[in-house]
Amino acid sequence: MGKGGLAVPCSTTEDCKFLATPPMKSVCSGTFCKCYTNYKDLKDCTLKPSHFREFKNDGIIGRICHHDIDCNLHNRHCNTTTHQCACDRGYVASKNSKTCLPVAKSMDEFCEDDKQCLATMPNTTCQEHKCTCINGFNYNKNICYKQIGINEHCTANEECSHVPRAICNDNQTCSCSSDDILSFDKTRCISTSLDSQDACLASVECKASFGDAECVDKSCKCIQNNHYAADIKRCVLNRAIDESCEFDYECYQENAANEIGSLKCLSNKCICSDDSTRDGNICIGNGATTINQSILFGGLLTAILTIIMSY
Numbered sequence: 001m002g003k004g005g006l007a008v009p010c011s012t013t014e015d016c017k018f019l020a021t022p023p024m025k026s027v028c029s030g031t032f033c034k035c036y037t038n039y040k041d042l043k044d045c046t047l048k049p050s051h052f053r054e055f056k057n058d059g060i061i062g063r064i065c066h067h068d069i070d071c072n073l074h075n076r077h078c079n080t081t082t083h084q085c086a087c088d089r090g091y092v093a094s095k096n097s098k099t100c101l102p103v104a105k106s107m108d109e110f111c112e113d114d115k116q117c118l119a120t121m122p123n124t125t126c127q128e129h130k131c132t133c134i135n136g137f138n139y140n141k142n143i144c145y146k147q148i149g150i151n152e153h154c155t156a157n158e159e160c161s162h163v164p165r166a167i168c169n170d171n172q173t174c175s176c177s178s179d180d181i182l183s184f185d186k187t188r189c190i191s192t193s194l195d196s197q198d199a200c201l202a203s204v205e206c207k208a209s210f211g212d213a214e215c216v217d218k219s220c221k222c223i224q225n226n227h228y229a230a231d232i233k234r235c236v237l238n239r240a241i242d243e244s245c246e247f248d249y250e251c252y253q254e255n256a257a258n259e260i261g262s263l264k265c266l267s268n269k270c271i272c273s274d275d276s277t278r279d280g281n282i283c284i285g286n287g288a289t290t291i292n293q294s295i296l297f298g299g300l301l302t303a304i305l306t307i308i309m310s311y
Contacts, residue, residue: 012097016045061085061093061100075100092119106142107131138162148174150182165189181208192233210235227252239270241281253282 016026016033025036026045033045063085065071065078071085079086087093087100092115094101103119104111110129111117117124117131123144124131133144140158148159150166152174160166160174166189169175176182176189183190184202192209199218200206206213206220210228212235213220222228222235229236229249239250241263251263251270262276262283272283 014096061087061097075102092116104131107139150174150176150186163188165191181205209233212237227254239265241270241272241278241283243270244268245270 013026013028016028016035027034027042029042034042035045037043061076061084063071064083065085066083068077071078075088075091076085077088078084090103091100092103092113093099094113095115101111101113101116104116104126105120107121107124107130109116109131111126111131112129114124114126117126121131121142121144123134123137123146125134126132133139136147137144138147138158138161139145140161143158145156145158145161147162148154148168150160150163154160154168154172154174157168160168163174164187165176165180166174167177179192180189181192182188183200184205190200190205190209200215200220201218203214206215210220210222210233212223212226214223215221225238226235227238228234231247231249236250238252238254239245240253241251243251245251245265245268248264251265253263262273262285263270264273265271272278276283276285278284
C-alpha cells in the first residue's frame with residue numbers, strides 16, 4: 001500500500017481505470033487494483049484520502065468502505081471484514097457490479113442477469129428474463145441435468161428424460177424400458193403395445209415392435225392376414241377354424257360381428273372355444289343369434305305383421 005493512501009479492491013480492470021492516466025496503466029490483479037510504475041513493474045494503486053469521498057459515493061460492489069452508508073445503494077452493505085461493499089443475503093451483484101439483484105429461486109422467476117439464476121440453480125442462464133438451462137442440459141424438477149444420450153452412462157432418470165420415456169437402467173445406461181423401443185429417428189422411446197397412442201414415423205419401428213406390422217397414418221397396424229395378439233404383443237398370422245396351430249392366440253376370425261377369442265387351439269387345430277358354437281366356418285358366442293336363426297326370425301316376424309295388418 002502506498003504511503004498516505006488506501007489500497008483499492010476490484011473485481012474487473014474496469015474498476016481501476018480511473019486510478020491511472022492513461023487507463024491502460026492500471027489493471028485488476030488479485031482483487032486489488034495494480035498500477036504500472038514503468039512499463040514492467042506493478043504495485044498497488046492507492047487512492048488519496050482526499051479522493052475517498054468521491055470514490056465511495058459510486059456505491060459499486062467491491063469498492064472500499066467503512067460503514068454501510070458508504071455503499072450508498074439498496075440491498076447492499078459494508079463487509080467489515082474485507083472493508084468492501086457487498087450485496088445483502090438473497091441478492092447477487094450484477095455483471096458490472098453496480099447493483100444488487102434478487103436471487104431467482106425457480107425457473108419461472110424474473111431475471112436480468114445470469115448470476116440471479118446461478119446463485120441457486122447451477123447450469124442455468126437468463127434468457128428473455130427467465131432462468132433456463134444452458135445448452136446440453138435438461139430441466140426437471142427445478143434442476144438442470146446434463147443431457148445423456150441413449151446407450152451412454154447415466155446416474156439418474158432425469159439425465160435421460162430429454163428423450164421421452166427413456167430411463168437410466170440398472171446398468172446406469174440411458175435406454176428405453178423393456179416395454180418400449182427406440183424410435184426410428186432416435187428421438188424418443190415408443191410403446192410396444194399396438195393399443196398405444198404413440199405415433200410411428202416409419203414401418204421399421206412397427207416391425208421392430210410387433211413383427212409383421214407397418215406404419216399407416218402414423219399408427220402401427222398389423223399387415224394383411226395378421227392380427228395383434230395381446231398375449232405376446234406381436235402381430236401373428238391369422239389361423240381360421242380347422243387350420244393348424246400351436247397356441248390359442250393364433251386362432252382368429254375376421255368377422256367383426258363375433259368376439260375375438262371365440263376360437264382356441266386344441267390338438268394343434270383351431271376350433272370353437274367352450275363358450276362358442278360353430279356355425280358354418282365361423283364360431284359364434286353362446287347366446288348370440290346365428291345368421292340362419294336371424295333370417296328365420298326375421299321372416300316369421302314379417303309374416304305375423306302382414307296377417308295383423310290384413311284384418
